Amino acid sequence: MRKILFTLISTLVFMTAFSQSATKIALIPLPASLVVNEKQPGFNLTAATVLVVPDNAEVKKAVALFAQQIETPTGYKLKTISGNKALPKSILFSLSNDASIPDDGYKLKTAAAGITLTAKNPAGIFYGIQTLLQLLPADIVSKSKSTLKSWPIPAVAIEDYPRFGWRGLMLDVTRHFFTVDQVKDYIDQMVKYKFNMLHLHLVDDQGWRIEIKSLPKLTEVGAWRVPRVGRFGTFLKPQPGEKATYGGFYTHEDIKELVRYAADRYINILPEIDIPGHSLAALASYPDLSCTPDNYYVSPGDPFMIWPGGGQHFYGVIDNTLCPANEKVYVFLDKVFTEVAQLFPFAYIHMGGDETARNFWEKNEQIKELMKKENLKDLDEVQSYFVKRVEKIISSKGKRMIGWDEILQGGLAENAAVMSWRGMKGGIDAAKMGHEVVMSPTDFVYIDYMQGDACIEPPVYASLRLKKTYQFEPLPDGVDPKFIKGGQANLWTEQVYNMRHAEYMTWPRAFAVAEALWSKKENRDWNSFVPRVEAQFERFNKAEIKYAPSMYDPIINVSKIDSNTVKVKLETEVDGLSIYYSFDNSFPDNFYPAYKEAITVPNEASTMKMITYRNNKPIGRMMTITVDELRKRVGLK
Numbered sequence: 001m002r003k004i005l006f007t008l009i010s011t012l013v014f015m016t017a018f019s020q021s022a023t024k025i026a027l028i029p030l031p032a033s034l035v036v037n038e039k040q041p042g043f044n045l046t047a048a049t050v051l052v053v054p055d056n057a058e059v060k061k062a063v064a065l066f067a068q069q070i071e072t073p074t075g076y077k078l079k080t081i082s083g084n085k086a087l088p089k090s091i092l093f094s095l096s097n098d099a100s101i102p103d104d105g106y107k108l109k110t111a112a113a114g115i116t117l118t119a120k121n122p123a124g125i126f127y128g129i130q131t132l133l134q135l136l137p138a139d140i141v142s143k144s145k146s147t148l149k150s151w152p153i154p155a156v157a158i159e160d161y162p163r164f165g166w167r168g169l170m171l172d173v174t175r176h177f178f179t180v181d182q183v184k185d186y187i188d189q190m191v192k193y194k195f196n197m198l199h200l201h202l203v204d205d206q207g208w209r210i211e212i213k214s215l216p217k218l219t220e221v222g223a224w225r226v227p228r229v230g231r232f233g234t235f236l237k238p239q240p241g242e243k244a245t246y247g248g249f250y251t252h253e254d255i256k257e258l259v260r261y262a263a264d265r266y267i268n269i270l271p272e273i274d275i276p277g278h279s280l281a282a283l284a285s286y287p288d289l290s291c292t293p294d295n296y297y298v299s300p301g302d303p304f305m306i307w308p309g310g311g312q313h314f315y316g317v318i319d320n321t322l323c324p325a326n327e328k329v330y331v332f333l334d335k336v337f338t339e340v341a342q343l344f345p346f347a348y349i350h351m352g353g354d355e356t357a358r359n360f361w362e363k364n365e366q367i368k369e370l371m372k373k374e375n376l377k378d379l380d381e382v383q384s385y386f387v388k389r390v391e392k393i394i395s396s397k398g399k400r401m402i403g404w405d406e407i408l409q410g411g412l413a414e415n416a417a418v419m420s421w422r423g424m425k426g427g428i429d430a431a432k433m434g435h436e437v438v439m440s441p442t443d444f445v446y447i448d449y450m451q452g453d454a455c456i457e458p459p460v461y462a463s464l465r466l467k468k469t470y471q472f473e474p475l476p477d478g479v480d481p482k483f484i485k486g487g488q489a490n491l492w493t494e495q496v497y498n499m500r501h502a503e504y505m506t507w508p509r510a511f512a513v514a515e516a517l518w519s520k521k522e523n524r525d526w527n528s529f530v531p532r533v534e535a536q537f538e539r540f541n542k543a544e545i546k547y548a549p550s551m552y553d554p555i556i557n558v559s560k561i562d563s564n565t566v567k568v569k570l571e572t573e574v575d576g577l578s579i580y581y582s583f584d585n586s587f588p589d590n591f592y593p594a595y596k597e598a599i600t601v602p603n604e605a606s607t608m609k610m611i612t613y614r615n616n617k618p619i620g621r622m623m624t625i626t627v628d629e630l631r632k633r634v635g636l637k
C-alpha cells in the first residue's frame with residue numbers, strides 16, 4: 001500500500017515501520033514530500049550496483065565523491081558509466097528541465113529494480129545524494145570497513161528542495177585556530193545536512209588568520225598570542241618576555257585549497273574581516289592604524305573589554321579599534337580586501353562591524369576633526385562613515401558587503417546586506433529598507449551558548465537549548481521574503497579549544513538550524529525531530545563525531561518558598577524520560593526516588609544529584625548541583 005506521508009507524526013510511523021527491515025527513515029532536514037512504499041522491498045546496494053551518470057563534469061564529480069565515500073564502509077568499488085538510461089539495479093543520476101523541480105531541488109525514487117535521482121542542476125544531484133546516504137544503514141558513515149552483509153535502501157519517492165538559499169554555519173577560527181584539515185572535516189559534517197555556507201570569522205582581537213602578502217606583519221605578529229588555557233576573559237595579559245607561540249594562519253594556498261574543497265561540496269565560504277572593533281591583532285601588527293597608537297598585543301583572552309551587566313553595553317579597557325579618522329586605515333583595508341576578494345569567489349565579503357568600543361574615539365582629537373569636516377553629529381555617524389567607506393572599497397573589488405546589524409547605526413550603506421544577530425529586529429528593519437538580510441539571532445542560533453544546565457555544561461555566559469533552536473523561524477511575519485536570504489548559526493570559539501568540542505557545540509543544534517533553513521515550515525515538528533536526532537546520533541557514533549547529549553538532561557527551575565527555603569521543579573526537553581534524584585550525596589539510579597512534582601530542598605543538604613532514564617536505562621548524564629547554587633539562583637545565601 002502506498003502511503004503519502006507529509007507530517008512529522010507520520011514520520012514516526014514510517015520510522016517504526018522500517019526499524020526491523022531496512023534503515024530507519026529519519027531524514028534531517030525533512031524533505032518537502034516523502035512517499036514510502038511500505039510493502040515494497042526497496043533497493044539493495046551491492047558490489048554490482050552500477051552508477052549511471054550524464055555527461056556533465058559537476059555531476060560526475062558529485063557521484064565520484066559518493067562512490068569514494070561509500071567505498072570504505074562497504075568495500076565496494078562501484079562502476080560508473082556514462083549514460084542517460086537506467087540499467088538493471090543501477091543508480092541513475094540525471095539532469096532534467098522538469099519544471100516541477102525547483103533549483104537545487106531533486107526527485108529521488110528508490111525501488112528494488114533501481115534508483116533514479118533527477119535534478120535540474122548538479123547541486124540538486126549533490127543534495128539528493130546526501131538524502132540517499134541517510135537512507136542507507138548508519139554503517140555507511142563508518143571510518144573503517146563495516147561487518148554489514150547487505151546495504152538495503154527502503155523504497156521511497158522523495159521530492160525535495162530548499163526553503164532558503166543561505167544555509168550557514170559560522171566558525172570562529174580566531175579565538176582558536178583550526179587547521180585546513182579540521183575545517184574540511186567540519187565541511188564534511190555540514191554537507192550531510194544540506195548546509196551551503198561556511199562563514200569563516202578570520203580576524204579578531206585574538207588572532208589574524210589569513211595571509212595578506214602585501215601586509216606580512218599581520219601574520220608574522222598578528223597570528224600569534226601567548227598560550228592560555230581555562231576560562232576565556234579571565235586570563236593574564238602577556239607577561240614581560242613571554243613568547244607568543246599559540247596560533248596559526250591560512251596561507252593563500254591553504255585558502256585556495258579550502259575554497260576548492262568547499263565548492264566541490266556546494267559550500268560557499270564567506271570570509272569575515274571584523275573591523276573597526278575587534279582589531280587588536282591588526283593593531284599589534286600595525287599600531288599606527290589606531291587613533292591611540294600604543295604597544296598593542298594580540299589578546300590571549302585577558303579582560304580587554306568590559307560588558308557591565310553582561311548585556312549590550314560595553315567599553316574597551318584597551319582601544320581595540322581601527323581609527324576611522326586615519327587615512328592610512330583605508331589604504332590598509334584596500335590592500336586587505338584586494339587579496340581577500342581575489343581568494344574567495346563568493347559574491348559577499350563580511351566586514352564585521354559589531355561591538356565597536358568607542359570610548360577612546362570620544363576623547364580623540366582626530367575623531368573630533370573628522371566629525372567637524374564631515375559634519376558627523378555623533379559616534380554612530382562616525383561609525384557609519386567608516387562602514388560606508390569600507391562598503392566602497394569592497395564594492396570596488398567587485399564584491400558585495402555584508403556586516404553585523406550594528407552597521408545600521410548612524411545610517412546603513414547603500415547595497416549593504418545585514419546579518420542580524422542582536423535578535424531579529426536589525427534584520428527586520430534592514431529588510432523594510434530593501435536590504436538583503438541573513439538571520440542569525442543570539443536567542444535561537446548562537447551555538448556557542450550552553451545547551452543545558454550550567455552545572456554540567458562547560459561554562460559560557462548564556463544558554464540556548466536544542467528545543468529553542470528548533471523554534472528558529474528566519475522569516476518574520478510582515479517581512480517581504482525576497483529580502484530574507486536565509487540564516488545561519490554561529491560558533492564563537494572563546495571557550496572552544498579543539499575540534500571535538502566544536503562538534504559537541506554544533507550538534508545537535510545545527511540539525512535544528514538545517515531543518516529551519518531547508519524544510520517547509522509546515523512540516524517541522526519537535527516531536528518527530530527528536531527521534532530523527534537520535535537516529536543521527538547513531539550515525540555520529542559510527543563516524544566518531546562528537547555531539548552533545550544535553551537534550552536528555554533535566555531542566556532545573558528553582559523558586560523560593562520563603563526567605564530561607566527553595567523548591568526545585570524539574571522538566572525534560574524530550575518526552576518519556578524519568579528523573580531520579582538524591583540529596584544525600586550518593587549517585588541516584590532508577591531505584592531512587594523518581595521525580596514527580598516540585599521538591600522542597602532540605603535546608604541541611606549540600607548537593608542535589610539527578611539523572612534521567614529511559615526504559616530503565618540511564619540516558620542523561622549524572623548531574624550534581626550544590627544547594628548553595630540552587631539558593632543563589634533565587635537570590636538566597
Ligand code: ACM
Binds near residue numbers: 354355404421
Ligand atoms: C557578535 O556576536 N558579536 C556578532
